């Protein structure tokens with residue numbers, strides 16, 4: 349449990365942490381001791397959220413994108429406490445006292461951010477930010493030996509929230525894999541969506557690897573194993 353954000357608002361000081369049940373006074377103590385706000389230079393909810401352990405796949409959605417309500421069209425239907433969640437994302441959340449952010453608002457803000465994120469990463473700025481993460485290998489490499497450590501991209505198998513966790517797509521073998529880290533394997537796949545990696549390689553065609561032509565051949569004592577069709581023919585002759 350930790351807190352690395354001091355919310356810079358004209359109103360009451362708000363401190364956020366992983367656990368919304370933590371008393372505010374403890375949060376303030378943790379923050380001062382850690383002094384992480386000055387270390388990472390982050391001071392917005394989005395920067396704080398993306399800096400959390402396990403959230404490395406997310407890129408920071410531009411504040412302009414969040415503030416443009418057109419980009420959020422239709423998202424409010426899927427998010428409880430949508431207005432409060434939005435205020436939190438927009439760093440406009442107001443509280444009457446130093447109480448911690450209610451857990452239901454925190455949960456809604458994370459859901460809303462994920463849904464906005466899925467839209468952001470398929471716009472030019474979002475694709476560019478994800479390209480930097482891809483090139484730096486932040487999504488890992490393909491576990492398939494014959495893919496020779498091909499870089500991966502996150503993808504969802506559904507665009508509907510709570511309908512599956514994020515997977516990693518390899519453009520070389522054109523297959524998907526579960527993330528290695530348990531911290532990443534619980535991220536909702538809808539926060540990346542089904543379109544992202546494919547639009548990514550349409551946009552950055554020079555980064556697209558040639559599809560894999562190598563296949564693994566099983567052998568016993570150096571000899572290829574007969575396929576099921578060959579075995580069936582041999583049985584017929586006998």
Ligand SMILES: [Zn+2]
Nearest residue numbers: 490495518521
């Ligand atoms: Zn692969």
